Amino acid sequence: MNGGYPAGPFAKGLAWVTVLYLILPITIVIPVSLTDQRYLSLPQEGLSLQHYVNLFGSEAWLGAIWQSFWIALASTALAVVAGTLCAIGCWRLSRRSTELVRAMMLLPLIIPSIVYAIGLYRYFGKLDLLDRFLGVTLAHGVTGIPYVVITVSTALAAFDPRLEQAARGMGASLSQTLRWVILPRIMPGIASGAIFAFIHSWDELVMVLFIASREVFTLPRKIWDGINENLDPTMAAVAVLLIVFTVALLALDGALRARRNG
């Protein structure tokens, strides 16, 4: 609904306050990252890029960024393959018989990650997956599945099932139907799911706190230690980079959606 009945001044005022509350505190890290001081503060006499120089000269920060990137990439691949196939299967089969599967796929969004993390800590101990690239990738991949299932299911809802029936009717095998008929049509949904699964892994801290310690040391873990130990402006520089990165990924998602709708 829109137009013809504008909101009143009180609602408008409150909405503006809320939006400023959502956005302004995040943007404060930008001036802080450019400070010429050695502690967290606004720039006093001039702008300085020293903290960005620190960041890009630090083996520890770059190593953490690199590890996070590979883990996010690998877990996204896992989530996209498993989630997309599952969403297609659920879509084609009847709603009732897959009800339980769908509910199960949403569980990671509902159950707090602290509960999963302590479970993993014990479970991965037995499987020798603690502090291993594979362990973190599996944990992030599995919990990334819901994002892919949701976006792909949304894309499939707009897909005419008769196209699939026609392809099968004309003799296409399951894999041919998937490759040539279904997948091309839902590619934007898959891409959206991939972007969200990537951000999920890239930002994930709680599981990493439990199942990784030295060998695997991701960016969120490094930020966490930084907040708890030494609050220096390098952290603000990292925060700015993360914000820029997230906004770029969201812009990419927006562009993909615009293409799909246009």
Add this chain to the structure above:
Amino acid sequence: MSMSGSAAAPALSAATPAPSLPRFRNAGWWGLILPAFLLMTVFYLAPILQVLLISFTEPRPGLDNYERLFTSMGVQNVIETTLRICIITTAVSLALGYALSYVVALASPRAQRWWLLAVLVPLWISVLVRSFAWVTLLRRQGLVNEGLMGLGVIDEPLRLVWNEFGIVVGMVHYMVPYAVLPILASMREIDPRLLAAARGLGASRFTAFRRVFLPLSAPGLVAAGVLVFIFSLGFYITPAILGGGKTLMAAEWIKLQILDLIRWGLGTMLATVLVVAILVTLAIFSRVVNLKRLFGGGA
């Protein structure tokens, strides 16, 4: 049609054996579900079920850990703190989210896009980054205190963080977008002509809102409340950073039991309580809250 028919004919003969019973043909589609199902079962459900199990078996089999719910002041304190903070967070998030959604729903399509951007971008920005920003602003030597002292408004720095106030500020900041999405979804289904009609029949702006708009948007409000509340219950990062270890909520208490005190029984007990509380809340409201729509509409 005849063209494509003849083109498909050779493919048909080369394809899999003639289509058999419908039930059998579905096997392939079930096969697509299998990888996700196995991954979920082995690497998600199994660890969580183990948590539930440990709460009944360690340090010795029985309900000892659950007895603590009634006997231990420490456990009761954590639950009370968690519930208090969650209820405050939910109430404030709903109020702000509702006002924001109301304005967005009544705005022109062009303005709506900008409003939504302002809601969705914070949603996806790392919660660590946001907590860090709040610490920068609110701590003793933070920008807010320095600013207010510089202006001469206060002489002493205010205690804005490392207490419940700081936690609520940070949590509401995280939860408002989650409140907006379901509320806005339900408001968008309201026909704006109803409001115009109410006004035309002599209702004041406030009456039109209270008697027409508010009841129609109530399902979205309830859905948002449930969503924000269950997300708040198990929230770890923001309360841990902005609480400064002084105000303990459930998730941080669990972490403390497991990693620092190695008391698996107690930690898993509260984890189980948390899961049960969330599932019960969802079950109670499942008639109002369509989970699939809630999550489907958000992403």
